[in-house]
Amino acid sequence: xxxxxxxxxxxxxxxxxxxxxxxxxHAANSVSFHLNRGEVxxxxxxxxxxxxxxxxxxxxxxxxxxxxxxxxxxxxxERDLLKIPPDELCHVRGAKVxxxxxxxxxxxxxxxxxxxxxxxxxxxxxxxxxAQAEARAVELLELVGIPDARSRLKSYxxxxxxxMRQRVMIAIALACDPDVLIADExxxxxxxxxxxxxxxxxxxxxxxLGMAIIWITHDLGVIAAVxxxxxxxxxxxxVEHGPVKEIFADPRHPYTRALLKTIPSIAGAREAxxxxxxxxxxxxxxxxxxxxxxARCAHAMAVCEAENPARRAVDGAPLGHGHDVACxxxxxxxxxxxxx
Amino acid sequence: xxxxxxxxxxxxxxxxxxxxxVIFLLVDLAPGSPAxxxxxxxxxxVREKILESxxxxxxxxxxxxxxxxxxxxxxxxxxxxxxxxxxYAEGMQRIISYQTRSPVFPLIGERLPQTLxxxxxxxxxxxxxxxxxGIYSAYRQYSLFDQFGTMFAxxxxxxxxxxxxxxxxxxFGVWLGWFPTKYDTTLEVTDWDSFVKQLRQMAMPVxxxxxxxxxxxSRYMRSSMLENMRQDYVRTARxxxxxxxxxxxxxxxxxxxxxxxxIIALGIPSIFGGAIITENLFGVNGIGAAxxxxxxxxxxxxxxxxxxxxxxxxxxxxxxxxxLYGLLDPRIRYD
Numbered sequence: 001x002x003x004x005x006x007x008x009x010x011x012x013x014x015x016x017x018x019x020x021x022x023x024x025x026h027a028a029n030s031v032s033f034h035l036n037r038g039e040v041x042x043x044x045x046x047x048x049x050x051x052x053x054x055x056x057x058x059x060x061x062x063x064x065x066x067x068x069x070x071x072x073x074x075x076x077x078e079r080d081l082l083k084i085p086p087d088e089l090c091h092v093r094g095a096k097v098x099x100x101x102x103x104x105x106x107x108x109x110x111x112x113x114x115x116x117x118x119x120x121x122x123x124x125x126x127x128x129x130x131a132q133a134e135a136r137a138v139e140l141l142e143l144v145g146i147p148d149a150r151s152r153l154k155s156y157x158x159x160x161x162x163x164m165r166q167r168v169m170i171a172i173a174l175a176c177d178p179d180v181l182i183a184d185e186x187x188x189x190x191x192x193x194x195x196x197x198x199x200x201x202x203x204x205x206x207x208x209l210g211m212a213i214i215w216i217t218h219d220l221g222v223i224a225a226v227x228x229x230x231x232x233x234x235x236x237x238x239v240e241h242g243p244v245k246e247i248f249a250d251p252r253h254p255y256t257r258a259l260l261k262t263i264p265s266i267a268g269a270r271e272a273x274x275x276x277x278x279x280x281x282x283x284x285x286x287x288x289x290x291x292x293x294x295a296r297c298a299h300a301m302a303v304c305e306a307e308n309p310a311r312r313a314v315d316g317a318p319l320g321h322g323h324d325v326a327c328x329x330x331x332x333x334x335x336x337x338x339x340x
Numbered sequence: 341x342x343x344x345x346x347x348x349x350x351x352x353x354x355x356x357x358x359x360x361x362v363i364f365l366l367v368d369l370a371p372g373s374p375a376x377x378x379x380x381x382x383x384x385x386v387r388e389k390i391l392e393s394x395x396x397x398x399x400x401x402x403x404x405x406x407x408x409x410x411x412x413x414x415x416x417x418x419x420x421x422x423x424x425x426x427x428y429a430e431g432m433q434r435i436i437s438y439q440t441r442s443p444v445f446p447l448i449g450e451r452l453p454q455t456l457x458x459x460x461x462x463x464x465x466x467x468x469x470x471x472x473x474g475i476y477s478a479y480r481q482y483s484l485f486d487q488f489g490t491m492f493a494x495x496x497x498x499x500x501x502x503x504x505x506x507x508x509x510x511x512f513g514v515w516l517g518w519f520p521t522k523y524d525t526t527l528e529v530t531d532w533d534s535f536v537k538q539l540r541q542m543a544m545p546v547x548x549x550x551x552x553x554x555x556x557x558s559r560y561m562r563s564s565m566l567e568n569m570r571q572d573y574v575r576t577a578r579x580x581x582x583x584x585x586x587x588x589x590x591x592x593x594x595x596x597x598x599x600x601x602x603i604i605a606l607g608i609p610s611i612f613g614g615a616i617i618t619e620n621l622f623g624v625n626g627i628g629a630a631x632x633x634x635x636x637x638x639x640x641x642x643x644x645x646x647x648x649x650x651x652x653x654x655x656x657x658x659x660x661x662x663x664l665y666g667l668l669d670p671r672i673r674y675d
Binding site for chain 1: 571572573575576577578579580581582583586591594595598668669670671
């Protein structure tokens with residue numbers, strides 16, 4: 001982790017609440033993390049763990065009402081995105097922060113051409129003329145690997161396959177050379193071969209363009225393949241965070257361990273192959289005062305009920321820069337592993 | 341797009357022929373005949389002669405084919421003659437109204453302008469009111485504006501035009517005296533004053549019908565907007581940093597217009613059909629009044645012709661709606 005250089009994006013104590021008829025729903029609780037230039041941060045956790053909500057809160061993409069951001073700071077460079085007025089935030093979205101969504105089949109507007117949809121942010125944020133925007137759109141489509149780019153500009157989304165549409169979505173997100181690209185389960189709706197292609201593409205683009213990427217997924221296998229660092233979320237909070245190698249080699253949180261066990265393996269006896277985590281993620285009607293995972297945790301103790309564990313560093317590095325975990329339980333030292 | 345349009349056009353031909361047969365038979369087989377209008381004091385041989393002159397004593401299929409020929413051949417030729425002063429249609433039998441013993445088409449031509457100005461304006465006003473209400477109601481769902489819009493639509497939907505019309509006449513015509521209660525069909529617009537007069541006499545029927553039209557269309561617009569506002573591509577547009585204005589009025593509206601345009605286009609034939617009740621209430625001597633008169637007088641050719649003209653209009657605007665649908669939605673086009 002190259003310390004010292006200022007991170008591109010820094011999130012401090014973000015709290016997002018949904019106000020519904022049945023009361024409040026605390027979807028993100030004191031989420032803090034940072035993102036360095038050129039790195040890929042993988043955000044993992046099952047559905048309902050608060051991954052997407054957290055990322056959408058950053059740039060005001062959640063409909064408000066019902067969503068409300070209660071507290072925290074989102075620093076993009078010098079500016080706090082939570083404090084700037086909505087019309088200025090428009091020029092951050094799409095220009096400084098690109099977003100790729102899960103379902104490419106529905107994420108493009110069916111009645112406009114692909115070219116128009118790529119050119120729209122270029123003209124809005126970069127003030128390009130039509131000809132300039134068109135040239136750039138061709139460049140972008142070529143960049144994301146769509147052949148015959150110029151003639152494809154006039155095509156409509158329904159004339160593209162799912163993988164191609166996701167490439168178009170990536171082209172749109174990259175259009176204005178954003179500092180940060182947030183990819184919300186970009187490969188989940190695609191079949192495995194296309195998934196691999198998209199992952200390769202993103203890795204390649206990151207090499208070429210040097211932007212920072214937040215990759216949200218429930219599939220830790222994907223994180224292992226693309227990410228530098230991992231942040232595991234549960235119940236709207238960060239439960240474990242650290243460099244990808246550390247997390248996979250030495251997971252500390254029972255939830256991370258359980259998640260890693262759920263990755264199906266081709267080897268092994270048939271009945272031992274598929275593991276599940278029993279139960280459902282919690283719906284938090286108040287800011288948690290106890291560990292949100294306690295009900296599903298194999299290692300739950302009395303203290304887990306009494307106190308929501310804070311994140312603590314595991315490897316001695318400053319909090320948020322090394323491996324840290326939010327858990328009261330300490331796993332027994334592994335035999336032969338030199339973890340002091 | 342062209343093949344799509346041509347395909348639809350070709351399909352319209354058998355549709356129209358079938359409709360013409362159904363209309364002809366339906367009207368012809370209905371109880372009541374021109375003979376029943378002839379007083380019993382008329383001697384039988386004279387009666388026979390009258391029926392012969394109306395050619396109602398021939399077999400029904402002969403009359404059907406004759407009517408088809410008159411409708412699609414003689415009358416268009418007459419139209420050409422009237423326009424260019426030629427005489428192609430000389431000596432050909434036109435469709436004759438039993439009641440007036442004069443050709444049907446000029447009669448319709450006399451009535452149509454009244455209907456088109458009043459009811460056409462009402463429709464246009466209705467659409468122009470409905471679209472913004474629908475769009476804004478959906479954008480601010482459950483807001484005060486939306487509640488008012490809903491109430492407005494409920495009133496427009498549920499209160500019949502003969503009631504709103506009467507209320508309007510009492511309030512604006514009698515109490516306030518702003519507008520005349522009766523529509524003067526003889527008024528000719530020649531200068532500013534007569535134009536203002538025309539506007540004033542149009543105001544009430546236009547308001548009554550406009551309210552009814554706007555109610556329905558604003559609801560369609562609202563629900564279509566709401567449905568599209570939830571779509572993923574709207575989130576994408578926001579994520580691209582588009583302004584709310586662009587998101588709503590470009591991305592959402594274009595998609596939401598697809599069903600609404602169809603509904604608007606399909607509603608247009610009803611303008612030509614006239615609004616029978618409103619025309620009666622305000623004394624607009626339009627096509628609706630003509631149809632009612634013809635039905636009462638057993639004027640079969642007039643009823644058949646009017647009904648078939650409406651059918652043609654409905655098929656035509658159906659076609660227009662389909663083409664517009666294809667223009668708005670690239671997924672529909674057959675190319």
